[in-house]
Amino acid sequence: MLSLFRYLSGYLEVMLSGRGAERFLNLCSRHEILIWDLRKEQEVCFFKLSVRSFRRIRPYVRKTGITIRIQNRYGLPFWLYRYKKRKLFFAGILLAASLLIYLSQFVWNIEITGNSRVTEDTLLHFLEENSWGYGSSKKSLDCEAMEAALRESFPDIIWTSIELSGTKMTVAVKESLLSRTESEPDSGEPTDLIAGNDGIVTSIVTRSGTPCVKAGDVVAQGDVLVYGRIDIYDDDGNVVDCHYCTADADVYLQEEELYTDEISAHYLQKEKTGNRKICYTLELFGKCVPLFAKACGYEQYELTSEYRQWRLYQNYYFPVILRIDTYEEYDETQAVYTRERMKEQAKEHFAIYLDELAKKNIQILEKNVMINTGKEGLTVSGTLTVVKKAGQRQSTDRLESEENIENSETTQTNERLAADEME
Amino acid sequence: MKKMKHHPIMKEHMVEALELPKDLVYHAAIVTVLGNRELTLENYRGMIEYHTDHVCVQTKNCRVTVTGQNLTIPYYTNDEMKITGLIKTIMYE
Numbered sequence: 001m002l003s004l005f006r007y008l009s010g011y012l013e014v015m016l017s018g019r020g021a022e023r024f025l026n027l028c029s030r031h032e033i034l035i036w037d038l039r040k041e042q043e044v045c046f047f048k049l050s051v052r053s054f055r056r057i058r059p060y061v062r063k064t065g066i067t068i069r070i071q072n073r074y075g076l077p078f079w080l081y082r083y084k085k086r087k088l089f090f091a092g093i094l095l096a097a098s099l100l101i102y103l104s105q106f107v108w109n110i111e112i113t114g115n116s117r118v119t120e121d122t123l124l125h126f127l128e129e130n131s132w133g134y135g136s137s138k139k140s141l142d143c144e145a146m147e148a149a150l151r152e153s154f155p156d157i158i159w160t161s162i163e164l165s166g167t168k169m170t171v172a173v174k175e176s177l178l179s180r181t182e183s184e185p186d187s188g189e190p191t192d193l194i195a196g197n198d199g200i201v202t203s204i205v206t207r208s209g210t211p212c213v214k215a216g217d218v219v220a221q222g223d224v225l226v227y228g229r230i231d232i233y234d235d236d237g238n239v240v241d242c243h244y245c246t247a248d249a250d251v252y253l254q255e256e257e258l259y260t261d262e263i264s265a266h267y268l269q270k271e272k273t274g275n276r277k278i279c280y281t282l283e284l285f286g287k288c289v290p291l292f293a294k295a296c297g298y299e300q301y302e303l304t305s306e307y308r309q310w311r312l313y314q315n316y317y318f319p320v321i322l323r324i325d326t327y328e329e330y331d332e333t334q335a336v337y338t339r340e341r342m343k344e345q346a347k348e349h350f351a352i353y354l355d356e357l358a359k360k361n362i363q364i365l366e367k368n369v370m371i372n373t374g375k376e377g378l379t380v381s382g383t384l385t386v387v388k389k390a391g392q393r394q395s396t397d398r399l400e401s402e403e404n405i406e407n408s409e410t411t412q413t414n415e416r417l418a419a420d421e422m423e
Numbered sequence: 424m425k426k427m428k429h430h431p432i433m434k435e436h437m438v439e440a441l442e443l444p445k446d447l448v449y450h451a452a453i454v455t456v457l458g459n460r461e462l463t464l465e466n467y468r469g470m471i472e473y474h475t476d477h478v479c480v481q482t483k484n485c486r487v488t489v490t491g492q493n494l495t496i497p498y499y500t501n502d503e504m505k506i507t508g509l510i511k512t513i514m515y516e
Contacts (some may be wrong), residue, residue, distance in 0.1 A: 026469035029501045038496035039477050 010075030012054055013037075016045040018066030027060040046071065054175045055401030100312065106134050109168040109317035110311060111367075117156050117175055124154060127171075135286065135319065139163055190228035190244035190396040195219045199253035202387050228396035244396060251390045259369055261349050261380040263342045269335035270302075276328045283321040296327040298365030303327055342378040346371060350380065363387040452482035454513065461514070462489060462506045470499070478506055486516040 016024065028035055028049075033056055038047040049057070054070075061068055110127065112120050112267070127133040134144055147160040150173070159174040201217045210227040213219060226247040231239045272396060275298065280291040303325060310320040329396060337345070350369065369382030438448050446453055446466055453465040464480060464487065472479040477490040494508035 022470045022473055025473070025499060029499055032501060034500060035496075036498045038473075038499055039497075040473060129505070270454070342429070 006050065007075050010073070010077040011048055011050045011071050012051060013046060013048050013072040013074070014024040014054070015069045015071050016047065016066055017043065017069075018064070020064035020066050022043050024057075024064040024066050028057060031060070032054070033057060039249065050075075051075075051077070051166050052059065100318075103318055104167055104316060105138050106319075107134065107138060107141070107164070107167060107169045108319050109311075109315075110134060110171065111168065112171045112173070114173045115157075115175065118154050118173070123150075123171065123173075126150070138167075141169075155204075166313075167317045168315040188246070191246050192224045192228045192396050193226040193247045193249055193390060193396050195221055195223045195225055195253060195390050197253070197255045198219050199255035201225070201250045202254050204249060204251045206247075206249040208245045209249060211249065212307075213251070219253065220277060220295055224394075225249070225390055246395075252283075252363065252387050253390050254385065254387050257384045257386050258382055259350070259353065259380070259382050261346060261353075261382075262377060263337070263349075264377040265314050265337050265342065265375070266377075267335055267337060267362075268332045270300075270330045270332060272302075273329045273331055274325060279325045279327070281323040283323055287318045288323075297330040298327055300332060301327045301329050302306040337377075339373060342373075343371065346380050357384075357386065361389070395422055451482040452480075452485075452487060454487065456513070457512045458509070460507060462510055463503060464506070465503050467504070468506075470504075475508075480504070488512075488514040488515070488516060 016023075023040070025035065032055045033049065035047045035049050035053075040046075055070075088239045110124065110133065112123050115123060124133060127146075130146075130149065132141060135372055141164065143162040143164065146162050149159055150160045150162075150171075157173045158176045161170075161172040163170045163172070185244045198220050199218075199289065201213050201215050201219060203215050204213060206226055206227070208229055208230075212224050212227055219225065226249045228245055228247040230243045230245060232239045232241040232243070277294070277296050277298075279294065279296070282289040282291055306324040306326070308321075308324070309317050311317045353363065363382055365380070365384050366385035368384070370382060372379045372381070434448075437443075438445060443471060445451065447497070450466065452467055453463075454462040455465075457463075466482060467487070468481045468483060471481050471486065472489070473494075475494055476492060477498070478494055479486060479488045489506055489510060490512045491508050491510040494506055494510075497505045497507055
């Protein structure tokens with residue numbers, strides 16, 4: 001920092017000769033003239049001091065009878081003086097600086113974090129559609145409105161934060177663990193909870209609604225587990241009124257799940273020939289300019305692209321991107337897996353499947369999976385006994401239930417009338 | 424009138440008791456040495472001699488002479504100076 005300040009204000013390297021060098025140095029320090037990098041070569045001293053200090057040392061030079069000579073001039077004032085005739089050069093610097101200032105008013109880099117189900121491309125496309133994407137003016141961006149729009153358009157996103165720093169926009173999102181359809185419905189419409197598959201109820205905890213099953217019951221697909229209607233009975237046990245609500249309960253069903261997988265013994269093996277070509281492309285303001293253009297000329301190749309965006313400092317990105325495309329040639333040959341390799345692959349697939357079940361909070365009670373080996377490959381099939389949450393919904397049938405109540409009420413009144421007549 | 428002289432032991436006791444800064448009371452030079460490459464000197468009056476093989480500095484009570492090789496002074500102000508180079512001896516005269 002100090003050296004930068006010295007550079008900006010300009011400083012000199014001075015040669016000092018004569019007998020009163022020490023006296024001169026003492027006088028300088030007494031009068032608070034800062035001297036640095038003092039060294040002696042034979043009988044001559046060299047030191048550095050600022051331009052302002054140099055103007056103050058004249059009386060002390062005369063007093064001590066030494067001679068001084070400027071050896072070198074450093075710093076911005078001298079540099080500017082040296083190049084003062086190069087007007088176009090300074091105009092270029094000014095133009096570059098103004099261009100940088102102008103370009104820094106736009107977004108040139110977007111980073112999206114925290115997304116897994118909603119892809120980065122989807123989010124970028126959404127931003128682009130709303131003219132909030134790459135190259136949009138920073139002034140026109142309203143982060144809070146963008147955050148609200150993101151949450152509204154993507155039900156899976158429950159939290160968003162958009163931050164502008166330099167020319168970089170960071171979109172941080174958090175997704176809900178359950179998708180919105182699985183979680184509570186938004187509308188106030190009364191709904192029932194129904195069984196998605198055949199199974200046995202292992203546990204039921206009802207928060208709202210009327211439970212129709214109990215633990216241990218066998219249910220078929222489509223059976224109502226919890227009604228979205230709560231009947232109100234009188235002292236005689238007759239329904240006098242009913243309330244509608246959204247059925248809410250944790251109902252766990254023990255189900256049989258089918259698992260099948262096929263692994264073909266034949267596959268195409270890619271073998272790299274070792275030939276590779278690297279192409280450079282410059283992307284300026286979203287437009288591609290190929291550098292040293294040459295066709296790759298390979299029939300089958302793997303393409304790896306690396307993007308390097310120019311930035312001035314940390315988050316100050318600019319719309320100059322160097323794309324490095326690496327083409328690697330390969331030959332395709334038919335190959336056959338060994339039986340062990342196929343088994344390994346089948347096991348890997350099964351492990352991934354189990355992982356996915358675990359992520360969905362599905363409990364596995366029993367695994368009964370067989371591997372059948374054939375000539376063409378390997379077939380895996382079997383069943384899994386799992387316990388999972390029943391979460392399907394259907395709207396509660398209002399009309400029928402109201403008719404029922406009316407019917408029940410009319411039967412009650414008929415009964416009363418009959419009783420009166422008897423009396 | 425006879426001037427009262429401070430007894431050195433009594434002064435020491437007073438400094439200890441009052442926890443006064445010793446460098447101010449004794450007008451002592453503060454010499455900070457980092458290995459044999461760097462030396463920082465404070466509380467001095469002025470430089471008496473400067474050569475590549477020795478630097479002689481006057482403090483209030485004594486002279487400090489630093490001898491060595493290729494001695495340079497990165498900064499020299501009224502309060503503090505720094506000597507770098509290959510330091511061999513530091514003498515109080």
